[in-house]
Amino acid sequence: MITMKVSIIIPVWGVAQWVEECAESLMRQTYEDIEYIFVDDCSPDDSVAIIRRVVSRYATRTDNVKIIGHDRNRGVAAARNTGTDAATGDAVMHVDGDDRVREDMVALMVAEMERSGSDVVECGYVKESDDGEVRVSPIICSDDTYLRLLLCQNLVHNGMWCRLMKRRLFTDGKIRFVEGVNYGDDFAVIPRLMSLCKRRTVVNECLYYYNNKNEGSYTHRLNDRHCSEYIEAMNTVFGYFAGREELKRFSSALDVAMVNVSRHTRRYGSDPQVLMREAKFAPLTAMGRIIGTIMAGRLPLVAANYVYLLWRKWLVWKWTKIS
Secondary structure (H helix, E strand, C coil): CCCCEEEEEEEECCCCHHHHHHHHHHHCCCCCCCCEEEECCCCCCCCCHHHHHCCCCCCCCCHHEEEEECCCCCHHHHHHHHHHHCCCCCCCEEECCEEEECCHHHHHHHHHHHHHHHCCCEEEEEECCCCEEEEECCCCCHHHHHHHHHHCCCCCCCCCCEEEEEEEHHEEEHCCCCCCCCCCCCCCHHHHHHHHCCCCEEEEEEHHHHHHCCCCCHHHCCHHHHHHHHHHHHHHHHHHHHHHHHHHCHHHHHHHHHHHHHHHHHCCCHHHHHHHHCCCCCCCCHHHHHHHHHHCCCHHHHHHHHHHHHHHHHHHHHHHHHC
């Protein structure tokens, strides 16, 4: 019986505190046909030594493990590209080096992909923080509604992890991560991939454990540079849809995404000139232009945010009603 080969891509940088548990959870997978690709982005600690030590304990896995090193620190987006380029599996999965997965994650997601013939399978996850655990189930809705919610951000999970994806979505679609965009790297890719996805299904179980305790991760270190990266991620997404016939269908969701970038820069106190100077996008609908003007204007952020959230809530209601 021919089985589906899965490539798991793990960027590695500064995760020595957690990577042993991550690697152990990957080596212990009940599914056999797995290719592991660890990409060392010049990690300053002993993360790679820890990975090698874990792998050495699993003789049946050793030949299927690749550890690829960058000659300089290039960021998580470049590491994901390196891993994707090296992948030979029928499907790919991304796991962050400070997270862990349930032992049957790959087996359950492959079974669902084979059963349904879907291009993308998503599962639920457990968000672990110092305040405890939060379990998040995958969203079940039409593919168009799901893509709209992804574009809005903050409504559904838009990270690379928690997903098993056919590798041909990357290769046939020529979808790559934007090197240098390490904050918002997922957002720059996932909506583009999902626009090519013919079918998405879910495993309605929490199989991934997302570590929100790592203070060194990009989501915990926000400054003007990260806002610039987020703007470039939006530039990438907008530029992609601007050249496609689906632009009109997703225009309102793209507008929400654009206003959210402005909201993000205000929320974290970034220089508004950064957005004005670097953004290559502008709202597409009349309502998007109105809300964008409010968000960028003199109205206090609390009030502007209230208007934005009302607008977004109304759009989500409309999308889910017609899906």
